[in-house]
Every structure is written in structure tokens, then in C-alpha cells.
Amino acid sequence: MVVLAASIISKSGKALVSRQFVDMSRIRIEGLLAAFPKLVGTGKQHTYVETENVRYVYQPIEALYLLLVTNKQSNILEDLETLRLLSKLVPEYSPSLDEEGICKTAFELIFAFDEAISLGHKESVTVAQVKQYCEMESHEEKLHKLVMQSKINETKDVMKRKASEIDKSKIDKSRGEKGGFMALQMTGSGRIDSSFSDMSISGGGGGFGSSGHGLGVDVESFSSKPKGRPSTAANAPPKGLGMKLGKTQRANQFLESLKAEGEVILEDVQPSAGHSRSSVPLPPVDPVTLTIEERLNVTLKRDGGVSNFDVQGTLSLQILNQEDGLIQVQIETGDNPGVLFKTHPNINKELFSNENTLGLKDPNRPFPTGQTGDASGVGLLKWRMQSMDESVVPLTINCWPSVSGSETYVSIEYEASAVFDLQNVVITVPLPALREPPNVRQIDGEWRYDPRSSFLEWSILLIDNSNQSGSLEFVVPPADPSVFFPINVRFTAAKTFSDVKVVNVLPLKGGPPPKFSQRTQLVTENYQVV
Incomplete structure (x- = not known):
């Protein structure tokens, strides 16, 4: 026997799933499928229809037809055996035997048809074996997806590390310019806080106090006592200069790679006389x-x-x-x-x-x-x-x-x-x-x-x-x-x-x-x- 094509079509002649097994033009297959509704009879569970060139072996499945198109020289018994195997496979992959259900599982059905028929000839397989073969292919696909996801996660981790290094480099730079962490806290935000709940009168010195939420006002500022000398941390050179240079170099390499990918990078320019950074007033x-x-x-x-x-x-x-x-x-x-x-x-x-x-x-x-x-x-x-x-x-x-x-x-x-x-x-x-x-x-x-x-x-x-x-x-x-x-x-x-x-x-x-x-x-x- 030679199976030319296996299809699931509606009673109106619409092909929902179609798999071609021999070298034949698409127009030829579509013409054979379109001619079938005019030749099929009614009231029979499964039968066949012959034309001058091909034989249609079909079986009704609720409102659909499971159809094999074979040559006239094929063995009708083998054709019916192949049809029975396919009729058992269809409900295994498509629980809903209507047009919508068949269309949703079309690819799974085509893969199952490929395992049951090879080059137009029926394979000696059972329904369980067909399912096993398809699952093995799915397992390989899942393994490939897991490898790809692992590479994506690894790339994200590298990006996070690079971003962290850039942030640390900026913090080190700000510490060196402003004189330590406290100065960085006070200059880190140029936004004026509209809430007055963080301000209070100090019991000893009087005037305004601050909880450090964007205000940066000294609680002792109302006292009549003179201020002490400022800390020497503001004048001290930044620590860890070698580490800063290494981090800055890696950050620059990362920025250059982003530029090569077409990303627009805004340079963090050092402030000069009469100019300041946009983020700090x-x-x-x-x-x-x-x-x-x-x-x-x-x-x-x-x-x-x-x-x-x-x-x-x-x-x-x-x-x-x-x-x-x-x-x-x-x-x-x-x-x-x-x-x-x-x-x-x-x-x-x-x-x-x-x-x-x-x-x-x-x-x-x-x-x-x-x-x-x-x-x-x-x-x-x-x-x-x-x-x-x-x-x-x-x-x-x-x-x-x-x-x-x-x-x-x-x-x-x-x-x-x-x-x-x-x-x-x-x-x-x-x-x-x-x-x-x-x-x-x-x-x-x-x-x-x-x-x-x-x-x-x-x-x-x-x-x-x-x-x-x-x-x-x-x-x-x-x-x-x-x-x-x-x-x-x-x-x-x-x-x-x-x-x-x-x-x-x-x-x-x-x-x-x-x-x-x-x-x-x-x-x-x-x-x-x-």
C-alpha cells in the first residue's frame, strides 16, 4: 500500500489537519481533498470510495472525517488497519473532537501521523509506542529550552554584577568628592521634601530639627555656641584608589559594550567651574x-x-x-x-x-x-x-x-x-x-x-x-x-x-x-x- 495523505476534514470539506507522505504537489492534494465531500455516502461507519486514480478510505469522527488517500493498488485491509490506528491516536492527542479542538492540537496530531506512517507505508507500532516516541522528542526540546534558559539566567547575573560594579564605582567617586558617607547622604537627593512631619523643635537648642529625610539640618544649629571645626574626612584623600580604578575600568568596558550594541550612554561628566551635575542643585x-x-x-x-x-x-x-x-x-x-x-x-x-x-x-x-x-x-x-x-x-x-x-x-x-x-x-x-x-x-x-x-x-x-x-x-x-x-x-x-x-x-x-x-x-x- 501507499498512503498519499492522511487528513482530518470537516463535512463541508475544510481540511483541519493534513499530512502528505509522497512527492505530490500541494494543489493536487488540495484538489483530492476538495472532491471527497461530493463522493462520500451517508449512514456508514467506515468505508471507502474509489475514483479513476485514487482510493478514499475514511471513518466518521462525530462531525468530522478521518481520511486516508491511497493509490488503487494498495491493500484495502492494510488501509483499514492504518485507519484504525489513526482513529485511536486522534482522541489521545485531542480530547475535544470538534474543529476548535482539532486545530489546537494540529501539530501534535501531525507528529503522531508521522510516527504511524513513514514514506506512505504503515509502521509496525502501537498507540503506546507512538506516544512514547513523541514524548522523547518533546524531552529533547525541553532539554534544549533548559539549556537556553540557563544561558539567559547566566547573562542576567553578569549584567547584575556589572550594574552593581558601576553603582559602587559611582558611590566611591561621590565619597571621594564629598568627603565621606554623611556628605553623600546629604547631597544624594536634590529633591525638596514637601512633608513637614520630619521637622520638630529641639528642646534644648530651639528652632528646627530634622530626621534626615532630605532636609539635612543640624539639630544644634540654633545653639549660640560656636560650631566645632569640620571633620578632616572632607579633606582626606579617597581610600581604596586601586580598587576604584579597577572597578572604573570594568565599568567603562561594560559601557563600551553597550554602546557597540546601539545603546545611547549619557556620560557622567565631572563638574567644572560654573557648571554642576544635573542631579545635584x-x-x-x-x-x-x-x-x-x-x-x-x-x-x-x-x-x-x-x-x-x-x-x-x-x-x-x-x-x-x-x-x-x-x-x-x-x-x-x-x-x-x-x-x-x-x-x-x-x-x-x-x-x-x-x-x-x-x-x-x-x-x-x-x-x-x-x-x-x-x-x-x-x-x-x-x-x-x-x-x-x-x-x-x-x-x-x-x-x-x-x-x-x-x-x-x-x-x-x-x-x-x-x-x-x-x-x-x-x-x-x-x-x-x-x-x-x-x-x-x-x-x-x-x-x-x-x-x-x-x-x-x-x-x-x-x-x-x-x-x-x-x-x-x-x-x-x-x-x-x-x-x-x-x-x-x-x-x-x-x-x-x-x-x-x-x-x-x-x-x-x-x-x-x-x-x-x-x-x-x-x-x-x-x-x-x-
């Missing part, structure tokens, strides 16, 4: 420094509207010299009725309500002086603003993905408010997994593609009245529109929603007011289009 140079910072949390809907709009602001004070601590700060709070202010518990609330002046309840106690390298200061005033009005949003993003044929066209447009000049704007758009970078056809600004994380960064250095709107258009392979969300946005601005300004610093002991400077900044903490 500039150290104060004036006797009194006041920092006004607002953090923006916004969630915009992709179809328009605002899900969340929250602004949290802080006014903090830093004093370099103890003799300048007996002061009061006069401010302007703007005319925004949606901004709610709250002073620190040690601030004279009545003085602030009547005169917009921030001073301690006890005017005889000075404000604390800051430590060297501590740029966060002491929080005096905080405020909050919430709204659901889309008109107050400084930057709106509209994303329009559309599938056309074998491509997806994505158009993104930004519109900025005339109130703010936005700096260092970066719009991050997630993309589907791509083999090649997206085809950017038009852009206002610059773009960068990250192949590892599969996202596109759209960068605009400055958005002001000259470019309040801009667009980006790119093309990728077909993808679901939801893939391009959420879109993340980050930027900074020199103007705030509260419009808080420091008007003057008033000395309480007489004499000329100390020189002061103020820093104002609006930053994004979480800004998304979902």
Missing part, C-alpha cells in the same frame, strides 16, 4: 537662598480630558552663616484662588495671614544654618492645587495611530500653553517590538529610538510662543493602537502655577538686610497620556 553662593519648587502630576486621557491634575509646591530656606538666621521672609502669593497654602507649625501663621511674611513664632530664635553641600534647605511653606480644567494643563499631547495596509501611521501633536516656557521637553512614545527603527517622516525637534526598551523619544529643547505647537509623524509595521500608550512627558519651567515670589528678606537685629537669591522651578513628577 548648584551649591548656594549667597548668604540666604530661597528655593521655590512645584512638582506636577498630570494624567491626560488619549481622547481628550483630564483624569488627574495635581500641583504640590514648597518654599524652602537655606542660610549659610549663623549670624544671618534672625530674619523674616516677605513673599507674594499671586492671585490664583485654586492654590491652598499651609505654613510649617513653627511659622507664625497670623503674621503670614496678615502680612504675607514668614517668620518664626519666637522671633528671638534664628533659622537653622545649612551644612556644606546641603542644597535642599528647610521647608517653610507648602501649597497644593488641583483641577479638572484642561485649559490649565501646560502641555497637551494628541496621538493618532491608524493602520493602512501593511503599515501603521502615527501622528503626534503637542500644544503648549502661552503661560509657560517649557524647557528640555522629552515625549516618550512606546512602540511595538521592531526589527528596525521607525520611519520618521516629519518632526519638529529631534528623535531617538531605544531598541532595547522599544520606545521613541521626541525631544524639544524649548517650547515658547514661537513654537506653541508641533508634530511628529512616523511609520511602523501593523500594530494595535493601544501599543502607543501610555505616553510619558517630562519638562521643566522657570514659572510656577502659584506665582509665589520672594519680595524681601527682613533682618530682625537691625542693620542692612542680607543678600539673598531665589530659585524658581516647575518640574514634572508624573506626566502621562493614557
Whole structure:
């Protein structure tokens, strides 16, 4: 006998599983299978149908047919024996004998057919042997997958070790520059903590205390006793220089390998005169420094509207010299009725309500002086603003993905408010997994593609009245529109929603007011289009 093909087809003639065993064109096999429903009879459990060229040996399986296509010279008894073997194999691999169940286990059934029939001839095997042979192949596949997973895990471990070495190298470098671990703690975060719960009055020295949560204020700073000499650790050379050099060299090799793979690496440049690292604020140079910072949390809907709009602001004070601590700060709070202010518990609330002046309840106690390298200061005033009005949003993003044929066209447009000049704007758009970078056809600004994380960064250095709107258009392979969300946005601005300004610093002991400077900044903490 010679079995040309074995198939499972529906009664309408649709081939669900088909395995060809001899050299015959696909069109020929499809033609033979398509002709079978017109030749089959009804009311028989299993039988055969002959044509001029081939013989159909079949058996009904519920709403399907198990079919063998053989030549007319084959032994009908052997054909029926082969058919019985296949009919026992089908329920072993497909518990659900319908179209959906057969399609789900199509590959397993084809592998079983291959073990039962070889080159058109029936193998002398049983159902148990066929299952055993298939399981042995599956075992080899599992072993291969285990080896591959082991290699992946080993690579991840190497990456973790390299990342740990880079972090340790940076910590060692910071220790050498700042003078030890304590200085690193105080300078490690340039963020102003908006919580006042960490500050308290010291029973002995008076004034503000600190639990070390981003404030870095000495508890003894209100004492009239002079400060002791600073520790010599700040001037001591860094320890373990040889170890640092070795770690730095390995870190540089790792960064070079990332660059070779197409990863963009931002170099950690040593600060020079008049410049500082972006992660650490500039150290104060004036006797009194006041920092006004607002953090923006916004969630915009992709179809328009605002899900969340929250602004949290802080006014903090830093004093370099103890003799300048007996002061009061006069401010302007703007005319925004949606901004709610709250002073620190040690601030004279009545003085602030009547005169917009921030001073301690006890005017005889000075404000604390800051430590060297501590740029966060002491929080005096905080405020909050919430709204659901889309008109107050400084930057709106509209994303329009559309599938056309074998491509997806994505158009993104930004519109900025005339109130703010936005700096260092970066719009991050997630993309589907791509083999090649997206085809950017038009852009206002610059773009960068990250192949590892599969996202596109759209960068605009400055958005002001000259470019309040801009667009980006790119093309990728077909993808679901939801893939391009959420879109993340980050930027900074020199103007705030509260419009808080420091008007003057008033000395309480007489004499000329100390020189002061103020820093104002609006930053994004979480800004998304979902």
C-alpha cells in the first residue's frame, strides 16, 4: 500500500489537519481533498470510495472525517488497519473532537501521523509506542529550552554584577568628592521634601530639627555656641584608589559594550567651574537662598480630558552663616484662588495671614544654618492645587495611530500653553517590538529610538510662543493602537502655577538686610497620556 495523505476534514470539506507522505504537489492534494465531500455516502461507519486514480478510505469522527488517500493498488485491509490506528491516536492527542479542538492540537496530531506512517507505508507500532516516541522528542526540546534558559539566567547575573560594579564605582567617586558617607547622604537627593512631619523643635537648642529625610539640618544649629571645626574626612584623600580604578575600568568596558550594541550612554561628566551635575542643585553662593519648587502630576486621557491634575509646591530656606538666621521672609502669593497654602507649625501663621511674611513664632530664635553641600534647605511653606480644567494643563499631547495596509501611521501633536516656557521637553512614545527603527517622516525637534526598551523619544529643547505647537509623524509595521500608550512627558519651567515670589528678606537685629537669591522651578513628577 501507499498512503498519499492522511487528513482530518470537516463535512463541508475544510481540511483541519493534513499530512502528505509522497512527492505530490500541494494543489493536487488540495484538489483530492476538495472532491471527497461530493463522493462520500451517508449512514456508514467506515468505508471507502474509489475514483479513476485514487482510493478514499475514511471513518466518521462525530462531525468530522478521518481520511486516508491511497493509490488503487494498495491493500484495502492494510488501509483499514492504518485507519484504525489513526482513529485511536486522534482522541489521545485531542480530547475535544470538534474543529476548535482539532486545530489546537494540529501539530501534535501531525507528529503522531508521522510516527504511524513513514514514506506512505504503515509502521509496525502501537498507540503506546507512538506516544512514547513523541514524548522523547518533546524531552529533547525541553532539554534544549533548559539549556537556553540557563544561558539567559547566566547573562542576567553578569549584567547584575556589572550594574552593581558601576553603582559602587559611582558611590566611591561621590565619597571621594564629598568627603565621606554623611556628605553623600546629604547631597544624594536634590529633591525638596514637601512633608513637614520630619521637622520638630529641639528642646534644648530651639528652632528646627530634622530626621534626615532630605532636609539635612543640624539639630544644634540654633545653639549660640560656636560650631566645632569640620571633620578632616572632607579633606582626606579617597581610600581604596586601586580598587576604584579597577572597578572604573570594568565599568567603562561594560559601557563600551553597550554602546557597540546601539545603546545611547549619557556620560557622567565631572563638574567644572560654573557648571554642576544635573542631579545635584548648584551649591548656594549667597548668604540666604530661597528655593521655590512645584512638582506636577498630570494624567491626560488619549481622547481628550483630564483624569488627574495635581500641583504640590514648597518654599524652602537655606542660610549659610549663623549670624544671618534672625530674619523674616516677605513673599507674594499671586492671585490664583485654586492654590491652598499651609505654613510649617513653627511659622507664625497670623503674621503670614496678615502680612504675607514668614517668620518664626519666637522671633528671638534664628533659622537653622545649612551644612556644606546641603542644597535642599528647610521647608517653610507648602501649597497644593488641583483641577479638572484642561485649559490649565501646560502641555497637551494628541496621538493618532491608524493602520493602512501593511503599515501603521502615527501622528503626534503637542500644544503648549502661552503661560509657560517649557524647557528640555522629552515625549516618550512606546512602540511595538521592531526589527528596525521607525520611519520618521516629519518632526519638529529631534528623535531617538531605544531598541532595547522599544520606545521613541521626541525631544524639544524649548517650547515658547514661537513654537506653541508641533508634530511628529512616523511609520511602523501593523500594530494595535493601544501599543502607543501610555505616553510619558517630562519638562521643566522657570514659572510656577502659584506665582509665589520672594519680595524681601527682613533682618530682625537691625542693620542692612542680607543678600539673598531665589530659585524658581516647575518640574514634572508624573506626566502621562493614557
